[in-house]
Amino acid sequence: MAWTYEYIHQCQQSKKEIIILKLDFTKAFDTIEHNVIIQMMKQLGFDDTWCDRIQRILDSGTSSILSNGVPRKHFQCRRGVRQGDPLSPLLFVLAADLLQCIINRGHSEGLFDLHIPSYETAQYPIIQYADDTILIMKASQMELFTLKGLLESFSQSTGLWVNYKKSCLVPLNLSTEKAHQLVGVFGCKLESLPFTYLGLPMGTTKPRVEHFGFIMNKVERRLIATSNFLSHAGRLELVNSVLSSLPTYAMCTLQLPISAIEYIDRARRHCLWRGSDSNAKMITLVAWKKCSKPKRKGGLGIINLRSQNSTLLLKHLDKFYNRKEIPWVKLVWHAHYSNGDIPHATMDKGSFRGRIS
16 A cells, blocks of 8 residues: 555656556456466465365365255355455465566566556556556556456456456546546546545545545444443443444554544544433543543543554554665655655655655
């Protein structure tokens, strides 16, 4: 995610005509071919022992058809990985890596032009996390035609078919007319920044409160669904274990707006003191500031979301200043501090993610 934020920021600042393709694969985990997984493992250097073990796991999957509520004869599955199995995303990524190999081969043969450097040797900028895929490429009809042909070959080989109706194209530094032409060529939807990727707003500007509405809605639904039936002790446990943990994923990557944190705090106060009845009068027994103190200091141990958000983001500063061997760290240092500048002694540079206060 960090690499994607910074690279998109650099693409927009370059003033070059660039497009972002967000690909959606139809029932990806159910259609991946087993033989593709095994072949990719062999190409990546796995020995025969590992390949044989994975082959046995894949062959153990069976299905049956329900007829009038009665399961019929079981048959062996030749494609798909088990939903919910912790091994399934890893096996899927091995097969999906074939797309990166195909695009890299096309780039080396001159089919795709690298618009701005990614500082990754022989790697064309593709962001893949399981079946969520983003391609960043030059705004060229010829390259889009080429990509569509390669995706067709990839689909026939792996069983992963692109759902063009759910896929989208996001233009950068592009006129509306040309953007619509490219959308017609690729056959997908047209969207704009920020768009959603892995559940978070992806763009070049700092996300606003409305971009975190999905978190606030989740908190509201949990509050309404359960807190009416719990005692004070039960509601305290709900606040600490459930409501406080819902925004953690977003807080690990982005700094939440103060308004969004205040909304979540208000929902947590309502849950603690008056349950799910929004019309009931809230009788506050303890000040919220004291509730956020640890229990050994007389508080209730409720997490302070602002402090937690800042603490979770500190890991990015540690990785950046210690120049860890991570793609986004190398990208920022090469792009903005290659001349020996010290980051904290110069003005802020790069995407908004780099400006953690």
